[in-house]
Amino acid sequence: MKTLKSTCVVxxxxxxxxxxxxxxxxxxxxxxxxxxxxxxNAGHTVVVDGEKFVLHLIPSxxxxKSTCVVxxxxxxxxxxxxxxxxxxxxxxxxxxxxxLLSNRAHxxxxxxxxxxxxxxxxxxxxxxxxxxxxxxxxxxxxxxGIRVGDLYNEAFFRDRVLAFTEEKNKIIxxxxxxxxxxxxxxxxxxxxxxxxxxxxVGDAVDYVNVSIDRGRRVLFEGAQGSLLDIxxxxxxxxxxxxxxxxxxxxxxxxxxxxxxxxLGVAKAxxxxxxEGPFPTELKDGLGDKLREIGAEYGATTGRPRRCGxxxxxxxxxxVQINGIEQVAxxxxxxxxxxxxxxxxxxxxxxxxxxxxxxxxxxxxARCEPVYRSFKGWKDDLSRIRKFDDLPREARIYxxxxxxxxxxxxxxxxVGKDREKTILRK
Numbered sequence: 065m066k067t068l069k070s071t072c073v074v075x076x077x078x079x080x081x082x083x084x085x086x087x088x089x090x091x092x093x094x095x096x097x098x099x100x101x102x103x104x105n106a107g108h109t110v111v112v113d114g115e116k117f118v119l120h121l122i123p124s125x126x127x128x129k130s131t132c133v134v135x136x137x138x139x140x141x142x143x144x145x146x147x148x149x150x151x152x153x154x155x156x157x158x159x160x161x162x163x164l165l166s167n168r169a170h171x172x173x174x175x176x177x178x179x180x181x182x183x184x185x186x187x188x189x190x191x192x193x194x195x196x197x198x199x200x201x202x203x204x205x206x207x208x209g210i211r212v213g214d215l216y217n218e219a220f221f222r223d224r225v226l227a228f229t230e231e232k233n234k235i236i237x238x239x240x241x242x243x244x245x246x247x248x249x250x251x252x253x254x255x256x257x258x259x260x261x262x263x264x265v266g267d268a269v270d271y272v273n274v275s276i277d278r279g280r281r282v283l284f285e286g287a288q289g290s291l292l293d294i295x296x297x298x299x300x301x302x303x304x305x306x307x308x309x310x311x312x313x314x315x316x317x318x319x320x321x322x323x324x325x326x327l328g329v330a331k332a333x334x335x336x337x338x339e340g341p342f343p344t345e346l347k348d349g350l351g352d353k354l355r356e357i358g359a360e361y362g363a364t365t366g367r368p369r370r371c372g373x374x375x376x377x378x379x380x381x382x383v384q385i386n387g388i389e390q391v392a393x394x395x396x397x398x399x400x401x402x403x404x405x406x407x408x409x410x411x412x413x414x415x416x417x418x419x420x421x422x423x424x425x426x427x428x429a430r431c432e433p434v435y436r437s438f439k440g441w442k443d444d445l446s447r448i449r450k451f452d453d454l455p456r457e458a459r460i461y462x463x464x465x466x467x468x469x470x471x472x473x474x475x476x477x478v479g480k481d482r483e484k485t486i487l488r489k
Contacts, residue, residue: 070282070323074309075289076330076382078298080337080362080369082394082477083329084108087285088124089475089482090327095280097125097132098272100315101305102287103139103172103200105193111480117155121145123285126157130283135268136168137305137315139200140212142257165261166268167213168317170204171254172196173225175232175245182240201304203228212265215258225251269317276322284312284323290382298425301340309386328388328471330379332396332461335369337362341429344372344408358398373406373435376468381421383469392475393465396458397484402440405461408433409468438464445478451488 071090075081088110091097104120111117112127121144123132134140149159176196184194203209208228214221229247236242276282288307291297295306305311309326313319333354336342345351351371354360360369382388399405410419411431422428441455448454454462454476466473476486 069279070276070284070318071325071327072284072286072309072312072323073327073329074286074382074386074388075307076291076328076379076386076388076391077289077334077375078291078336078340078342079106079287079289079307080335080360081289081329081331082392083285084110084119084124085394085477085480085482085485086327086329086392086475087283088112088127089485090283091123091125091128091130093281094125094128094130094283096272096275096282097123097130098135098268098282098284098316099123099133099138100135100284100286101137101307101311102303103195103197104141104144105195105197105303106287108285108287110482112482114481115155116480117152120148122148122152122163125283126152126162129162131162131164133164133268133272133316134166134169135272135316136166137311138166139170139172139197139204139305140165141172141195142254142261144195146257146260159264163264164266164268164271165212165264167211167265168269169212170200170209171212171215172200173210173228173254174250175229175236176200176203178236178242178245179232182236182242185240198304212261215254216262216265218255221254222251225254272316272318273322276318284316284318286311290328290386291378293385296381296385298340298428301338301425308382309388325390326386326388327474328383328386328391329394330374330391331358331394332374332399333358334372334375335360336372337367337369341425341431342370342372343377343411343428343431343433344375344406345370346372354398358395373408373433374465375408375433376465377408377411377419377433378421380419380469383471388471390474391465391469391471392477393462393473394477396462396476397445397478399440399458400445401442405438405440406435407438407461407464407468409436410434436464446484448478449486451476451486454486 176199179199181194233244290308292303354371441457443455
């Protein structure tokens with residue numbers, strides 16, 4: 065069997081692990097970069113020559129010579145995508161055959177955004193970005209979705225928008241007491257967006273499969289992180305798709321046997337945005353310090369991220385469900401200057417010690433982390449490019465992480481810029 069040239073990058077934690085930078089580095093040698101799930105609720109931040117790019121729907125391979133594919137597993141906000149393209153054009157990026165939008169991808173409609181916003185206003189909120197992602201995936205599962213390809217069947221598209229908007233208006237009025245949406249206006253507006261995107265729409269399933277068959281280097285990128293996966297994350301405080309490697313095949317139409325290496329990305333500590341359990345969260349000045357040093361604010365919403373120590377228990381769960389053998393550790397430089405660094409090796413729950421992540425979210429919320437402590441370091445890591453040049457204390461910490469998770473740390477980020485990265489064979 066020939067060696068596969070495809071690679072997948074997934075988050076090991078609750079998202080925001082710095083996948084954008086890692087994907088950007090790998091995209092430099094990739095022929096095709098494929099986004100396989102999520103929507104514009106996620107953001108990848110990439111710093112190139114000191115210039116920051118924040119991408120939401122378009123893969124960061126667009127900054128290279130890669131062909132970027134927004135696959136069928138992604139739910140697409142057409143307005144957001146066009147705005148993102150315009151911003152990239154303004155900064156020198158040219159679009160042509162380097163972008164392919166799957167005709168099977170579902171479209172985030174205006175009523176999805178309103179329903180998301182209204183539902184988050186009451187009790188029991190999940191902490192979504194209110195961009196309509198969850199309601200869009202819900203309609204997809206209910207077979208009431210609108211796909212990109214539907215935009216080009218005028219009568220079919222109009223009939224579905226009129227029918228679905230009428231249904232949503234009843235919900236909006238009855239549950240939330242809000243005014244109805246104008247279905248005809250939505251039809252006309254979205255026809256305009258469809259026309260602008262038409263040159264980029266096509267059969268992504270065939271394109272990506274043929275690319276792999278021809279030996280091209282294909283990079284799959286996920287949004288969010290494995291602990292936000294709808295099946296294997298901290299449900300219900302999760303995203304609405306499979307944000308781990310399990311979602312690649314369903315999100316692209318590429319069979320599992322064609323998927324090669326899985327690279328996990330994790331911060332040297334841990335963060336989380338929104339609601340949900342976070343056993344190692346630091347609710348004191350140290351958590352605030354990590355947030356400020358690490359600039360831990362959401363790329364999409366600007367929301368402050370909750371910060372805490374590295375959670376080995378949840379990370380081991382992520383390694384298992386993804387089949388991860390290699391890990392990229394980001395933001396190691398943020399830990400410089402701390403006297404002590406902690407690593408959660410187990411949980412204590414009702415007097416019992418466990419090294420397994422509970423499937424019940426309420427149980428996880430009551431777990432107390434059992435820590436192993438490590439001596440910190442004071443060195444500035446930003447100029448280091450070799451693993452052996454790291455402070456001894458940093459190497460001890462990373463070596464323990466490798467042994468605990470049974471993985472190999474192959475990349476280490478020590479700064480925002482792409483060149484501030486340690487690559488290990």
